[in-house]
Amino acid sequence: MSTATGTGQQDMRDMFRSMLLIRRFEEKASEEYMAGRIGGFLHLAIGEEAAVVGTVSAMRADDPLTSTYREHGQALARGADPRAVMAELLGRSTGLCGGRGGSMHLMDKARSFYGGYGIVGGSVPLGLGLAYAARYRKSDQVSVTMFGDGATNQGVVAECFNMAGLWDLPIVFLILNNQYGMGTSLEHAAAEEDLYTRCNAYGIPSWKVDGMDVMAVRGAVAEALRIAREERNPACVELLAYRYRGHSMSDPDTVRDADEKERWRLRDPLVTFERVLLGEAVMTADDIAAMKAEVEAVVEDAAAFAEESPEVPVAELADDVYANPFNDDARGGALMP
Ligand SMILES: Cc1ncc(C[n+]2csc(CCOP(=O)(O)OP(=O)(O)O)c2C)c(N)n1
Numbered sequence: 001m002s003t004a005t006g007t008g009q010q011d012m013r014d015m016f017r018s019m020l021l022i023r024r025f026e027e028k029a030s031e032e033y034m035a036g037r038i039g040g041f042l043h044l045a046i047g048e049e050a051a052v053v054g055t056v057s058a059m060r061a062d063d064p065l066t067s068t069y070r071e072h073g074q075a076l077a078r079g080a081d082p083r084a085v086m087a088e089l090l091g092r093s094t095g096l097c098g099g100r101g102g103s104m105h106l107m108d109k110a111r112s113f114y115g116g117y118g119i120v121g122g123s124v125p126l127g128l129g130l131a132y133a134a135r136y137r138k139s140d141q142v143s144v145t146m147f148g149d150g151a152t153n154q155g156v157v158a159e160c161f162n163m164a165g166l167w168d169l170p171i172v173f174l175i176l177n178n179q180y181g182m183g184t185s186l187e188h189a190a191a192e193e194d195l196y197t198r199c200n201a202y203g204i205p206s207w208k209v210d211g212m213d214v215m216a217v218r219g220a221v222a223e224a225l226r227i228a229r230e231e232r233n234p235a236c237v238e239l240l241a242y243r244y245r246g247h248s249m250s251d252p253d254t255v256r257d258a259d260e261k262e263r264w265r266l267r268d269p270l271v272t273f274e275r276v277l278l279g280e281a282v283m284t285a286d287d288i289a290a291m292k293a294e295v296e297a298v299v300e301d302a303a304a305f306a307e308e309s310p311e312v313p314v315a316e317l318a319d320d321v322y323a324n325p326f327n328d329d330a331r332g333g334a335l336m337p
């Protein structure tokens with residue numbers, strides 16, 4: 001497996017650590033939410049770690065990435081500091097975006113992570129713009145834009161497929177198909193359930209791969225990136241995956257069938273990859289136990305840091321929200337209570 005994809009053993013260990021970090025971080029975030037320390041919404045991607053890590057691991061560090069509101073994993077996989085991500089979730093001033101973005105709006109420009117967006121399909125035109133910018137500047141960066149199965153029915157996504165195909169933009173459309181948009185199943189929402197085929201109409205090469213298999217994801221995304229980087233053409237990958245929790249923390253998740261959930265639980269991407277690592281002697285059981293303990297400590301430290309950090313001062317709440325064409329007094333007088 002490692003030879004076929006050109007992936008070394010250290011890459012595989014790094015990918016596993018990234019998946020462990022995301023899983024444990026989100027479990028901790030769920031505890032923080034239940035303890036009342038996270039306001040607003042919290043969308044967990046537990047179960048989707050292979051899709052996220054496989055994608056990010058195939059990207060170059062300067063390739064811009066955009067995502068949905070389910071994006072804690074993307075920020076962490078891109079190397080954002082877990083302390084800053086957790087503090088952002090808790091609305092603290094030490095957060096990745098100064099505590100004013102929250103769970104749905106993480107962004108880390110230094111790591112070319114151009115953010116999560118609450119508007120379904122909203123990441124796609126922004127990703128298209130980043131691809132246009134790359135071409136305009138004659139850089140060889142490739143924009144990767146991740147969105148859900150539900151987002152594929154948004155009109156703007158079809159417009160973006162067309163513009164990318166028409167202008168040969170260096171973009172990879174990444175459809176993270178977890179088979180549900182909130183509680184609505186794909187079969188109730190999509191006339192054609194093979195979502196990648198939508199790109200056929202625009203002359204964009206596209207495939208579907210197993211989104212629970214991190215190595216398969218990495219291989220498919222690497223090929224899509226190669227097409228976009230070397231041939232300067234768009235490409236599309238659909239990742240078939242499953243989220244183990246409800247749509248958000250406020251969703252009791254009573255709609256999905258218990259047997260279906262159990263079937264997908266048996267395909268847990270972390271358990272599967274752990275088996276591969278042991279089977280190929282990339283890691284020993286002791287190595288894995290030590291990595292899990294190290295990740296646990298990182299997450300506990302992140303939570304303690306976030307809890308101890310100060311809340312965003314009221315006077316700073318509107319910073320970076322509104323443009324300030326006047327002076328500070330005018331802004332303060334007009335916008336703040
Ligand atoms: C334009 C728009 N319409 C509706 C919503 C409400 N909404 C939030 S998430 C969601 C489902 C999106 O499903 P999908 O694209 O499959 O992403 P997933 O949540 O499964 O990751 C909807 C309808 C929204 N945020 N934006």
Ligand SMILES: [Mg+2]
Pocket residue numbers: 148149150176177178179180181182
């Ligand atoms: Mg979905």
